[in-house]
Amino acid sequence: DTEVTQTPKHLVMGMTNKKSLKCEQHMGHRAMYWYKQKAKKPPELMFVYSYEKLSINESVPSRFSPECPNSSLLNLHLHALQPEDSALYLCASSQGPQGAGYGYTFGSGTRLTVV
Amino acid sequence: AQSVSQHNHHVILSEAASLELGCNYSYGGTVNLFWYVQYPGQHLQLLLKYFSGDPLVKGIKGFEAEFIKSKFSFNLRKPSVQWSDTAEYFCAGMILMEYGNKLVFGAGTILRVKS
Numbered sequence: 001d002t003e004v005t006q007t008p009k010h011l012v013m014g015m016t017n018k019k020s021l022k023c024e025q026h027m028g029h030r031a032m033y034w035y036k037q038k039a040k041k042p043p044e045l046m047f048v049y050s051y052e053k054l055s056i057n058e059s060v061p062s063r064f065s066p067e068c069p070n071s072s073l074l075n076l077h078l079h080a081l082q083p084e085d086s087a088l089y090l091c092a093s094s095q096g097p098q099g100a101g102y103g104y105t106f107g108s109g110t111r112l113t114v115v
Numbered sequence: 116a117q118s119v120s121q122h123n124h125h126v127i128l129s130e131a132a133s134l135e136l137g138c139n140y141s142y143g144g145t146v147n148l149f150w151y152v153q154y155p156g157q158h159l160q161l162l163l164k165y166f167s168g169d170p171l172v173k174g175i176k177g178f179e180a181e182f183i184k185s186k187f188s189f190n191l192r193k194p195s196v197q198w199s200d201t202a203e204y205f206c207a208g209m210i211l212m213e214y215g216n217k218l219v220f221g222a223g224t225i226l227r228v229k230s
Contacts, residue, residue: 103164
């Protein structure tokens, strides 16, 4: 299995809703990432998990809450989002936190619309 | 500043034309550079990567890139493009940090190949 699987593929939520995005990989990778990609923009890093511990938070608002239950799973819990949070949310993984030269494997993303 | 910049935002070519997309990086330390491609509606795919050794890197689908340290550049090339190469191309650099790494993307170049 050489994929990163993200669910759901599409999500529409109201500003008062609570929802979660899920990401799964079975490649034995020990680093996992959340990126946000707005239309016509490059992906921007949100969070990095290394060995199931949060290692980097790029000053993301607290309405986004990441969770790494085990080495294969990564969740992003969403609460009280704003319409400007509508974007493609990408999950990625790499072999290790100091993954020099390895690159990341990206999932297909969750297209989130906040109404 | 640690950043990656791409010169062209939109490129239009005819089939069989040669392609060169520019990428410059500006940060010190260990250099790990990547090119990713995002086909319409699909996830980011790794085209090629450079982290050491031969500065001419060959990737998938006939793409190659040359790392020129003196010019801080990592340009992507293909001798003869096909209609199927229509996509958005992102140059990225990996910044190695104490507690992990982060992949920083350039703004992207949208390539349209006319058949």
